[in-house]
Amino acid sequence: MSISVHDKLKILADAAKYDVSCASSGNNRRNPGDGLGNSVSAGICHSFTSDGRCISLLKILMSNNCMYDCAYCINRRSNDRPRATFTVDEIVELTINFYRRNYIEGLFLSSGIIKSPDHTMERMMLVAKKLRLEQRYYGYIHMKAIPGASDELIRQAGLYADRLSVNIEIPTDPELKRLAPEKNFKNILTPMSRIHLGILENKEERAKFRKAPVFAPAGQSTQLIVGATPENDRQILLLSSGLYREQQLKRVYYSGYVPVNGYDKRLPAVQTPPLVRENRLYQSDWLMRFYQFRAEEILDPKHPFLDLDIDPKLAYAIRNYHLFPVDVNKASYEMILRIPGVGVQSAKMIIDARRFRRLTSDNLKKIGVVMKRAKYFITCNELPAKAYTWEPERLKTQIVSESISKYRKAGDTQLDLFPLVMQAQKEEQQRTMIWQH
Amino acid sequence: MEYLTYDGSFEGFLTVVFECYAKKILPVDIGRENAFQQKIFAQKEFICTCPEKAERVWRGLQNKLHRRNKELPLFAFLSEAPCIEIMLYRFIRRIFDTSFSIETDFGDPDVLELKKLGKKVVSETTHVLQFLRFQKTRDDIFFAAIEPHYDVLPFTIEHFTNRFADQQWLIYDIKRDYGVYYDLKSTHEVVLSEKSFRSTDGKVSDNVLHEGEKTYQTLWKDYFDSINIEGRKNLKLQRQYMPQRYWKFMPEKTQPGISD
Numbered sequence: 001m002s003i004s005v006h007d008k009l010k011i012l013a014d015a016a017k018y019d020v021s022c023a024s025s026g027n028n029r030r031n032p033g034d035g036l037g038n039s040v041s042a043g044i045c046h047s048f049t050s051d052g053r054c055i056s057l058l059k060i061l062m063s064n065n066c067m068y069d070c071a072y073c074i075n076r077r078s079n080d081r082p083r084a085t086f087t088v089d090e091i092v093e094l095t096i097n098f099y100r101r102n103y104i105e106g107l108f109l110s111s112g113i114i115k116s117p118d119h120t121m122e123r124m125m126l127v128a129k130k131l132r133l134e135q136r137y138y139g140y141i142h143m144k145a146i147p148g149a150s151d152e153l154i155r156q157a158g159l160y161a162d163r164l165s166v167n168i169e170i171p172t173d174p175e176l177k178r179l180a181p182e183k184n185f186k187n188i189l190t191p192m193s194r195i196h197l198g199i200l201e202n203k204e205e206r207a208k209f210r211k212a213p214v215f216a217p218a219g220q221s222t223q224l225i226v227g228a229t230p231e232n233d234r235q236i237l238l239l240s241s242g243l244y245r246e247q248q249l250k251r252v253y254y255s256g257y258v259p260v261n262g263y264d265k266r267l268p269a270v271q272t273p274p275l276v277r278e279n280r281l282y283q284s285d286w287l288m289r290f291y292q293f294r295a296e297e298i299l300d301p302k303h304p305f306l307d308l309d310i311d312p313k314l315a316y317a318i319r320n321y322h323l324f325p326v327d328v329n330k331a332s333y334e335m336i337l338r339i340p341g342v343g344v345q346s347a348k349m350i351i352d353a354r355r356f357r358r359l360t361s362d363n364l365k366k367i368g369v370v371m372k373r374a375k376y377f378i379t380c381n382e383l384p385a386k387a388y389t390w391e392p393e394r395l396k397t398q399i400v401s402e403s404i405s406k407y408r409k410a411g412d413t414q415l416d417l418f419p420l421v422m423q424a425q426k427e428e429q430q431r432t433m434i435w436q437h
Numbered sequence: 438m439e440y441l442t443y444d445g446s447f448e449g450f451l452t453v454v455f456e457c458y459a460k461k462i463l464p465v466d467i468g469r470e471n472a473f474q475q476k477i478f479a480q481k482e483f484i485c486t487c488p489e490k491a492e493r494v495w496r497g498l499q500n501k502l503h504r505r506n507k508e509l510p511l512f513a514f515l516s517e518a519p520c521i522e523i524m525l526y527r528f529i530r531r532i533f534d535t536s537f538s539i540e541t542d543f544g545d546p547d548v549l550e551l552k553k554l555g556k557k558v559v560s561e562t563t564h565v566l567q568f569l570r571f572q573k574t575r576d577d578i579f580f581a582a583i584e585p586h587y588d589v590l591p592f593t594i595e596h597f598t599n600r601f602a603d604q605q606w607l608i609y610d611i612k613r614d615y616g617v618y619y620d621l622k623s624t625h626e627v628v629l630s631e632k633s634f635r636s637t638d639g640k641v642s643d644n645v646l647h648e649g650e651k652t653y654q655t656l657w658k659d660y661f662d663s664i665n666i667e668g669r670k671n672l673k674l675q676r677q678y679m680p681q682r683y684w685k686f687m688p689e690k691t692q693p694g695i696s697d
Contacts, residue, residue, distance in 0.1 A: 009656060013663040031602050038600045045678070046567055047689055049665045052674030059664065097653050100579060100604060101571040136603070258668055273668055352541035363544050 008084040009094070015064040015075055016110055019167065019223060020255045024056040024105035024140045026218025027162045037099055037106075037139030039162060044105050057142060058098055059108040062086055062124055066112030070180035071264045072169065072228045072257070075112050079261070085114070088126045095131060099139055106140025106162070107131070117148035125153060128160035140218075145195060147187045154194055155215075158202075163218040163250070164195050171236050175229040179266055195220050196247050219250035226281060227257035227274040227431075228267060232304035234295075237284055241295035244288065254281040274431070276424045280306040287312055290344050291337045305431075308424030309400055314340040317377055318392045324377040329358050341374030373399065440481045443522075445469040447514050450522055451491035453484045454529055467522035494529075501532050506540050512555040515587045524550060562589040566596055568683040571606060572640075572654075573647040579606040582639020582686060588613060594624055611636055638685040654688035661689035 025043030045054035063085035064075045074081070095107045109127060113120050124143060131137040143161040145154050158164055166188055170176035173185040195216060202215035222243065224236060240252040256278035259270050284306060287293040291313070298312050299305075307315045317324060317340050326335050328350055336347045346368045353359060353367065360381040365371045376395060390398070441457075441464045443449035453467055470483060499507055510525060518524075528547045531539050543549045564585070571579035579601070583590065590610050594617055597606060601619070609616030609629065618627045633645045641650075684690035 006656060006659060010659050010663045013660050017664045017666055031599050033602055036601070036603050040596075044563075044567055047661065047687065048675045048679040049661070050672060050675055051666050051669035052671040052678065053666075053669075054678065055661070055664070058660070094656070097649075098657060100601070101573070101653065101657075102569050102581070103657050256669075258666060275669065349541075349543050353543035356539070356542040357544045359544060366546070366549055367543055 003084060005090055005094070008086055008090070009060070011082050011084045012061045012064055012086060013059065015112075016059045016061045016108075018074070018255060018258065019059065019108075019110055019144075020053070020253050021108070021142065021165060021221055021223060021251070022054050022056055022059075023163075023221070023251060024142075026250055027140070029138050029140075029162070029217075031138045035136035035138050036096070037137050039105070039138065039140050043140075046102065046104055056105045057108040057140065058095055058104050058106070060086070060091070060094075060110075062091065062109060062111035062120070062127070063114055064112050065114050067115075068113055068180065068182050070169075070183065071261060071266050072179055072225060074260050076261070088123065088130060091127050092130050092135065095139075096135055096137065099137070104139075106142070108142040110144040111146070113146065117146040118150055118153060121146045121149035121153045121157065125157050125160070128157065132160045142218075145191045147183070147191055149191065151194055154191055155198060158195065158198050158215040159213055161216060163221060164216045165221045165223075166192050166195075167223040168239075169223060169225050170229055171224050171231045171239055172229070175231065179229065192220065192222070192247060199248075220247070221249055221251040221253065223253040223255055225257050226254050226278050227270070233277070233281065233284070233306045234299040234301070234304040236281065237288070237295040237299060240285060241288060252285060254278050254285070270430060274427050276308050276427050277306065277431075280308060280312060284312045287316075292334055308428050310396060311340075313338070314373070314396075314399065318396050321390070321392045321395070325379045326377060328364065328378050328380045329354050339369075339374050339377050341370035341372070341377075343368070372402065439464045441467045442470040442472075442481055442483045443467070444486050445471075446486060447511060448488060448491040449484070449486040450514060450525070451494040452487045453522070454494050454526060455487075455490040456484050457526070458533075459490075464523065464526065466520075467526055498529065498532065501538075503538060503540055509551065509555045512558040513551045515558050515589070516554040517587065518554050521554070558587050558589060561585050561587050562592045564680075564683065565589060565593050568679070568687060569593075569608065570687055573650045574641060574645050575647050577605060577647070579604055580634065580639075580641055581606070581608045582611050582634060583608060584612045584682070584686075585610065590615075590617060598624060609634075609639065611639060638691075654692050658689050658692040 022045075023043050024039070025041060027039050028041040029039035031038040043056060045056050047055040049055060061075070063083075064081075065083050065085060066073075066075050066077055069076045069078050091107070091109070095104075098104045099106070107127070109124050111120050111124055114123075124146075128141050128143060131141065140163075141161045142163045142165065143157050145157060145164045145166050147166060154164070168185075168188055170179060177184055198215050199219065202212070205212045206214070224239070226236065236254070243249045243252055256273035256275050257268075257270070258273045259267075261267060262269070284293075284295075284298050287298060288295060293316070298316060303319075306312055310318075317338065323335075323338070326339055328336060328339075333347060333351050336342060336350055337344065342350070346364075349367045350359065350364070350369075353363065358381045361371060361375070364374070364378075364380060376390065376399070439462050441453050441462070443453050450467070453464075456462065457464060498510060502509065510529065513525060514521060524547050528551055531545075531547075539545070539548065541548075543552070562585075565583055569581045569583055571581045573579055588610070590608065590613075593608070597608065598619055603621070605619060605621055607616055607618045607627070615626060615628050618625050634641045
């Protein structure tokens, strides 16, 4: 029984979609003039799905057959579903032809585990090798590193791929073991360390020999599933923070648990994925990477979960109201970054522009500061200091009611414009219900 | 009251700037010749484009502007925003007349507005890189049609030449009726009098298409549909990142597939 490439593609793309990593960024790879493709370090999003996620790579599994039986995975061996496996050539053909038509920046290749980690890794590696050496392909390649594969295979993979990743999925070891008895943290962190070491060693080598081959130039990333297990946001953020700091990962992805395998009682009985919580985690991730926040500042032991009705930056400002108001004409860049309603671009522009003149609230508005929000936290030219003296809890209510009335005025009834607040309340309820043991 | 007019080209505009300095004119407004018909009582002066004078102004700007703003005057000009000429003129005067750099004086409404306009044009260029889709023809030429709001095709050539170095391609701006053709060695500007593609959306006629082309378009459409997660539907977000005006060029949005 042979199935067409069409059918394989549908099965194996559908099987890969829960790995949310999408980036094609991190490396500049120049075409020497006679090959196909190049890589742009900012990455390019070529299309967007109906759920708003970017498509920049051909993201597929080589095979959705798998030896393992992880509770949270649709491809687990005990699930009865259509299975398929691509040949190396089929993947190469698809990648090259999509690439030539400017549909994609490159390939994202993962796989279920067939026969053994080494066997699987070797097959995947062949795809990358063929693309680079036979097809003279200089586009992007993101390859999963299979936990348990040999160091040598991982080393080779890094020579052909731009980015390597290993998915942690479950944020703590005991929970991982509970849902995937064949896996454990050590098993996952080992290849991650190996890759990290490889990148560091390679950097040193290239500093000495300019022509040395490059190893995983776009670095490493990973994924955490949010909401399949009871870990709190603080645990998740501390884990990410450690991964960024110690392992120097480029990205951590947070994938809201999409209910699958409803028959498995180890999994929470939820109806919808925790999208608001996922969004708050991404906002926190951004605070850590671009706004110089530490994980401990976003969540302390007394507040282990992120507020669902307001973003983490606003939550921080309200909890630390004694730090405000900030004088935009005098304060440091670090402090300006902390103002709710001020993004990184606006913060930089404020620092640049105030060298020429004192900035007024009109200037700030034109620069792009969300004055409706920032006004509670700043002083500038004509806004006097302490214009607003608010009790932190009342301030939160005030800001939240202002954003609800904005939606009500617009008269929007579409589901996707539903105020975040309502959605957030639903999720909050859901969470307290399922983890009450 | 000096109203200066020019032929509408960037070179023409730079010549106007030159003449303002040379003849010590303080313009009230600068505009294209045909846009100024209404102001019949005003003192209008038409400035003829002179490449050498334009070049002097441009070189002067390149010497003064920061590396990241070197193309800003051109990008902002291409936005064709109302009053762009007089805004740019004021900005250029400040650049030349101030000893230190004023490029980050965002309190000046001109500086801020020009930065935003420049960004709009760069953003349109990025959209071309993102959403352009090639169709393979029987002669192994990869053809793509685009319809950008601003004339950004020239800024995309370097990217496509470097990336698709080993395939012949032709990108055509159907709004402005000109394109660029790459023959594996160099690029050439072309105007096609006979078009074997639909002028509304660049769809290449079936008899010119490569035999395998439809298959790959369908494969791409299938892939696009397969990776969708229904539980996360957010059409507003999708349209925000991928404006509807590009959809007619994209097989994933035009091909019939498993779901729509």
